[in-house]
Amino acid sequence: MATILCVDDEPASLLLLEEALEGAGHRTIGVRNVSAAMNVLARGGVDLIISDYRMPQATGLEFLAELEREGIDVPLIMVTGYGSIEHAVAAIKAGAVDYITKPVRAPQLELAVDQALEFARLKRENARLKAEVTEVRTQREIIGESEALERIMDTVRMVAPTRATVLLQGESGTGKELLARTIHALSDRSEGPFVSVNCAALPENLVESTLFGHEKGAFTGAVKQVKGAFERADGGTLLLDEVSEMRLDLQAKLLRVLQEQEFERVGGTQTLKVDVRIVATTNRDLAAEAREGSFREDLYYRLSVVPILVPPLRERLEDIPLLVQHFASRVGAEVGRKITAVHPATVELLQSYPWPGNIRELAHAVERAVILSTDEVLRPEAFDRARFGLAPGGTSGPAGDASTSTMADGAGLSTLNLAEAERVLIQRALEATGNNRTKAAELLGISVRTLRNKLNRPS
Numbered sequence: 001m002a003t004i005l006c007v008d009d010e011p012a013s014l015l016l017l018e019e020a021l022e023g024a025g026h027r028t029i030g031v032r033n034v035s036a037a038m039n040v041l042a043r044g045g046v047d048l049i050i051s052d053y054r055m056p057q058a059t060g061l062e063f064l065a066e067l068e069r070e071g072i073d074v075p076l077i078m079v080t081g082y083g084s085i086e087h088a089v090a091a092i093k094a095g096a097v098d099y100i101t102k103p104v105r106a107p108q109l110e111l112a113v114d115q116a117l118e119f120a121r122l123k124r125e126n127a128r129l130k131a132e133v134t135e136v137r138t139q140r141e142i143i144g145e146s147e148a149l150e151r152i153m154d155t156v157r158m159v160a161p162t163r164a165t166v167l168l169q170g171e172s173g174t175g176k177e178l179l180a181r182t183i184h185a186l187s188d189r190s191e192g193p194f195v196s197v198n199c200a201a202l203p204e205n206l207v208e209s210t211l212f213g214h215e216k217g218a219f220t221g222a223v224k225q226v227k228g229a230f231e232r233a234d235g236g237t238l239l240l241d242e243v244s245e246m247r248l249d250l251q252a253k254l255l256r257v258l259q260e261q262e263f264e265r266v267g268g269t270q271t272l273k274v275d276v277r278i279v280a281t282t283n284r285d286l287a288a289e290a291r292e293g294s295f296r297e298d299l300y301y302r303l304s305v306v307p308i309l310v311p312p313l314r315e316r317l318e319d320i321p322l323l324v325q326h327f328a329s330r331v332g333a334e335v336g337r338k339i340t341a342v343h344p345a346t347v348e349l350l351q352s353y354p355w356p357g358n359i360r361e362l363a364h365a366v367e368r369a370v371i372l373s374t375d376e377v378l379r380p381e382a383f384d385r386a387r388f389g390l391a392p393g394g395t396s397g398p399a400g401d402a403s404t405s406t407m408a409d410g411a412g413l414s415t416l417n418l419a420e421a422e423r424v425l426i427q428r429a430l431e432a433t434g435n436n437r438t439k440a441a442e443l444l445g446i447s448v449r450t451l452r453n454k455l456n457r458p459s
Contacts, residue, residue: 001025001026001027002026002027002047002048002113002117003026003027003028003029003045003046003047003048004021004026004027004028004029004046004047004048004049004050004113005028005029005031005037005040005041005046005048005049005050005074006018006021006028006029006030006031006050006051007031007032007033007034007036007037007049007050007051007052007055007063008030008032008051008052008055008079009032009033009052009055009056010052011032013052013102013104014030014032015030016104017030017050017079017104017109018030020104020106020109020110021050021109021113023106024106024109024110024113026113029046033055033056033057033058034055034057034058034062034063034066035057037049037051037063038066038070041067041070041072041074046074047074047117047120048074048075048076048077048113048116048117048120049074049075049076049077050076050077050079050113051063051076051077051078051079052078052079053078053079053080053081053084053087053091054081060078060079060080060087060091060096061090061091061094063076064076064091064094064095064096065094067095068095074120075097075116075117075119075120076095076096076097077096077097077098077099077100077112077113077116078091078092078096078098078099078100079099079100079101079102079104080099080100080101080102081101081102084101087099088101097115097116097119097120098112098115098116100112141178141182142175142178142179142182143319143322143323143326144316144318144319144322144323145318145319145322146316146318146319148311148315148316149311149316149319152179152308152310152311155306155308156179156182156183156186156308157186159183159306160182160183160184160185160186160187161186161187161188163277164305164306165258165277165278165279165280165302165303165304165305165306166180166183166278166279166280166305166306166307166308167279167280167281167282167286167303167304167305167306167307167308168180168279168280168281168282168308168310169281169282169283169284169285169286169307169308169309169310170281170283170309170310170311170312171283171310171312171358172283172357172358172360172446172447172449172450173313173357173358173359173360173361173445173446173447173450174310174311174312174313174358174359175310175358175359176241176281176310177196177239177241177281179308179310180196180237180239180279180281181194181239183237183279184236184237184277184279187237187277189235189236189237189277192233192234192235192236192237193232193233193234193235193236193237194233194236194237194239195229195232195233195236195237195238195239196238196239196241197210197211197229197238197239197240197241198241198242199240199241199242199243199244199245199246200241200242200245200449204247207246207247207250208250208253208266209222209226209228209266210228210229211228211229211230211250211253211254211257212228212229212230212231212253212257212263212264212265212266213225213226213227213228213230213231213265213266213268214226214228214265214266214267214268215265215266215267215268217267218265218266218267218268219266219267222266222267225265226265227265228265230257230263230274230276231265231272231274233274233276234274234275234276235275235276236276236277237276237277237278237279238276238277238278238279239279239280239281240254240278240279240280240281241280241281242281242282242283243280243281243282243303244282244283244284244286244289244295248294248295248296251295251296251299252296252299254299255296255298255299255302257274258278258299258302258303259302261273261274261275261276262274278303280303283450283453286300286303286304287300287304312355312358313355313358313359313362314354314355317351320347320350320351320362321342321347323359323362323363324342324346324347324350324362324366324378325342327362327363327366327367327370328342328366328369328370328378331366331367331370331371332370335370335371337370337373337376338376339370339376339377339378340376340377341376341377341378342377342378343377343378343379343380345379345380346378346379346380346382346383349380349383350362350365350383354421354422356422356425356444356446356454357444357445357446357450360445360446360447361444361445361446362445364445365383365384365445366378368383368384369382369383370382422454425444426440426444426451426454426455429441429443429444437451437452
């Protein structure tokens with residue numbers, strides 16, 4: 001038995017419809033206009049709608065449009081006049097699941113209702129299965145069981161189904177883009193596009209065109225119309241990676257798009273409206289920069305509707321064993337080498353290192369170790385001695401202060417202060433590469449931009 005909402009302005013037609021449906025074992029609610037129907041739907045509990053096409057206050061097509069605006073996902077069968085095939089076609093195109101013609105015959109009605117209810121059931125089942133598949137895929141990609149990661153994932157699961165703008169803050173290499181993709185995958189926009197724009201990697205004169213697109217002839221070299229990131233992300237999610245790198249004048253334009261969901265292409269006059277969900281990332285303290293005036297305060301508040309602080313790897317050391325096993329298995333499969341286990345001493349060694357490049361640095365380190373190792377067990381000897389502080393014999397010291405001291409001595413450090421250790425490691429990398437920042441960044445397992453930011457950071 002289903003609960004069916006019947007909408008018809010003619011009392012006789014409405015009564016016949018209700019009697020036929022109740023005779024088939026369904027519960028009915030009869031109303032005579034769209035306004036009353038919307039009030040019933042607001043209370044919930046309706047499985048199917050049967051609506052007349054012609055009504056005084058609003059047509060059946062206008063009713064379908066109202067359902068879409070309000071986000072009411074209840075299947076609708078349209079009742080049209082005999083021979084009004086154009087109305088039936090228009091109704092199907094507008095979202096109706098089926099149509100029947102007047103005069104309504106009981107067998108025809110029962111068949112249409114059974115098919116519509118089965119369609120709704122299959123649609124719900126499909127959505128449930130897709131959600132389960134997405135959840136499983138997400139769990140495979142997000143590696144770790146630490147309390148810090150679980151708190152983040154709880155927040156991600158809660159915010160993903162909403163339209164709220166999310167600001168992911170954390171050091172480079174902590175997995176902010178992967179979390180952004182997870183938010184998209186768990187949202188109702190997962191079938192829509194996911195577009196990523198790295199604000200730090202774009203030349204300043206191309207940022208506006210990249211975001212908003214441009215018209216033909218808008219500037220030298222603009223030989224054709226090009227859609228920007230906002231236009232391409234319509235109906236989906238736009239990731240603004242390292243949004244803190246955006247110029248102040250463009251921040252004002254970005255704020256307008258976020259507020260109004262509309263913009264003009266560079267060199268154009270036509271206003272374009274879009275439906276885009278924004279996720280932004282930064283490795284800076286945007287709140288502090290907003291207070292200092294180097295980032296627009298109003299834009300900061302607009303971006304940080306839901307702020308998520310992603311912890312560095314040194315604050316979730318318990319996730320390192322799972323991460324190492326994951327990276328080792330993946331790289332081993334790529335190079336045709338089976339890694340059966342990770343030696344406990346290897347885990348102990350890697351947990352004693354501060355990982356300034358975070359998960360990205362760990363991934364690169366494991367990749368090198370797997371490629372250079374000939375053993376099925378990933379041992380400490382496979383890792384760079386100078387970087388990770390291995391003793392000359394190729395083994396790390398015991399856990400605790402002893403292994404930490406070994407790490408510090410082997411890396412040439414005279415301090416266990418994390419900031420000081422980072423400065424020493426960067427200096428050693430620069431010396432080893434003849435002050436080549438690109439090679440030094442590669443040696444450290446971090447990006448050139450991250451290295452530049454660390455070098456420019458006040459002492």
